[in-house]
Amino acid sequence: QVQLTESGGGSVQVGDSLRLSCRASERAYVAWFRQAPGKEREFVAYRERSGATTYLADSVKGRFSISGDNAKNTLFLQMNSLEPEDTAVYYCAARINRLVLSGIRTPENWYYWGQGTQVTVSS
Numbered sequence: 052q053v054q055l056t057e058s059g060g061g062s063v064q065v066g067d068s069l070r071l072s073c074r075a076s077e078r079a080y081v082a083w084f085r086q087a088p089g090k091e092r093e094f095v096a097y098r099e100r101s102g103a104t105t106y107l108a109d110s111v112k113g114r115f116s117i118s119g120d121n122a123k124n125t126l127f128l129q130m131n132s133l134e135p136e137d138t139a140v141y142y143c144a145a146r147i148n149r150l151v152l153s154g155i156r157t158p159e160n161w162y163y164w165g166q167g168t169q170v171t172v173s174s
Contacts, residue, residue: 053079053163059128060141064071067172073143075124080146082155083128084141085170089163094156095141096128103126109158110136111124132155133172140167 059071077083082097096117097106103119111130119126126143144161154160 053077055081055143055163055165057143057165057168060170062171063174064115064131065134065172065174068129069133069170071124071129071130071141071168071170073129075143075145078121078124079163080148080150081119081126081140082144082161083126085143086160086167087139087140090139092142092158094158097130097155098126103123103131103134106152108156120169130170131138133170135172135174138170138172140169142167 056074059069061069063069071173073081083095084092085095086092095108095111096115098117098119107115114132116129116152144160145163150160
């Protein structure tokens with residue numbers, strides 16, 4: 052079982068930045084999701100293991116970026132120009148086996164989940 056440890060959430064003002072971290076207990080494929088109150092969980096970002104290509108949801112493209120340290124099994128989500136609409140619980144999710152790119156946005160395709168870290172953006 053992959054254990055995931057998240058950190059970096061907090062309460063900030065519009066336009067501020069935060070950097071989230073997700074550390075996995077072992078080598079795994081990892082992605083970021085978020086869930087706002089009353090809404091379904093949605094895909095945010097994914098990074099290929101090589102780091103050559105990243106995938107971002109349209110709602111965060113141009114403001115967020117994703118990076119990682121494979122040696123430390125750690126994934127980062129840099130969030131800039133934060134907006135109230137970014138307020139949500141942010142989760143990292145993991146799989147042991149490779150997932151086709153067309154399936155990364157589907158929460159059901161990810162088997163392990165972190166506890167979530169709250170991000171609150173106030174205007």
